[in-house]
Amino acid sequence: MSIIFHSDRHVAYRGFNVYLSSPDMCGGVLTGLSGVISSPGYPQEYSNNADCSWAIHVSNTSVVTLAFLDFQLENNEGCNFDFVALFDGPTVTHRHLGKYCGADKPPNIVTTSNQLLVVFKSDFNIGGRGFKAYYYSVFDLINYPCFWCNCECQQVLSAVSGNFSSPHFPSVYPNNINCHWSITLAAGYRIKLFFPVMDMEDRNSLSDECDYDSVAVYDGDSQTDTLLGRWCGREHPPSLISKANKLLVVLSTDRNEAHRGFSASYLGVICVSHLCLVSINTVTPDP
Ligand SMILES: [Ca+2]
Numbered sequence: 001m002s003i004i005f006h007s008d009r010h011v012a013y014r015g016f017n018v019y020l021s022s023p024d025m026c027g028g029v030l031t032g033l034s035g036v037i038s039s040p041g042y043p044q045e046y047s048n049n050a051d052c053s054w055a056i057h058v059s060n061t062s063v064v065t066l067a068f069l070d071f072q073l074e075n076n077e078g079c080n081f082d083f084v085a086l087f088d089g090p091t092v093t094h095r096h097l098g099k100y101c102g103a104d105k106p107p108n109i110v111t112t113s114n115q116l117l118v119v120f121k122s123d124f125n126i127g128g129r130g131f132k133a134y135y136y137s138v139f140d141l142i143n144y145p146c147f148w149c150n151c152e153c154q155q156v157l158s159a160v161s162g163n164f165s166s167p168h169f170p171s172v173y174p175n176n177i178n179c180h181w182s183i184t185l186a187a188g189y190r191i192k193l194f195f196p197v198m199d200m201e202d203r204n205s206l207s208d209e210c211d212y213d214s215v216a217v218y219d220g221d222s223q224t225d226t227l228l229g230r231w232c233g234r235e236h237p238p239s240l241i242s243k244a245n246k247l248l249v250v251l252s253t254d255r256n257e258a259h260r261g262f263s264a265s266y267l268g269v270i271c272v273s274h275l276c277l278v279s280i281n282t283v284t285p286d287p
Pocket residue numbers: 074081082122123124125126127
């Protein structure tokens with residue numbers, strides 16, 4: 001069936017709306033965060049010679065879980081007559097996740113990518129109630145470990161000296177992360193920060209900016225405070241001194257190309273005029 005709609009150069013009306021509700025309609029492309037699919041006519045018996053494909057496509061940073069709520073198809077060994085087949089990607093050439101028939105509900109399926117193909121076929125006779133399943137997208141924590149929750153890299157540091165580094169350092173850092181290290185010392189301290197290692201993706205050669213991956217340092221506890229600098233590539237930041245007792249370090253990475261990252265060390269110092277001394281834990285700073 002095809003529907004062709006033409007309009008000319010002038011005079012327009014509201015148009016029309018078509019509902020495709022034939023019980024034999026099946027398949028489609030689903031891009032919502034979750035959704036329901038069922039065999040044609042469900043819960044009535046599905047038609048013979050059905051051939052339906054649902055391509056489920058969720059966001060790039062997610063994987064798809066499919067759970068069956070009901071399942072009753074003609075049964076035979078090998079599921080050659082009527083079946084539901086699942087593929088770990090958009091086409092039947094992708095990895096086969098299973099082929100099911102009969103009355104046993106298939107197990108829940110989780111893809112390794114953000115796409116799942118569900119194929120339902122029936123042969124020329126003997127049917128069943130069919131199936132109903134729902135899918136939902138689940139955050140892909142394997143490829144995007146820190147994207148959602150900043151789980152590995154949301155740190156508040158309050159010891160008078162310390163070290164920190166990009167996630168997984170000295171192995172490569174993850175893509176798509178946004179990490180914050182917030183150093184807050186007692187009032188009266190200032191913070192001296194230096195980076196023994198800096199190995200990030202290079203600057204964008206067109207803009208000459210650190211557009212891809214970067215380490216930024218702010219002179220305070222938020223990104224609205226003065227930016228002391230933003231670095232990438234193998235540029236070594238100079239050692240930095242905060243104007244007060246707080247510093248914020250932000251690591252951002254884009255979706256591809258990762259390097260070893262950085263390691264950083266900081267010390268609380270007490271400054272009198274231009275002279276800054278490294279403090280010892282037992283010394284109480286003079287505000
Ligand atoms: Ca059949």
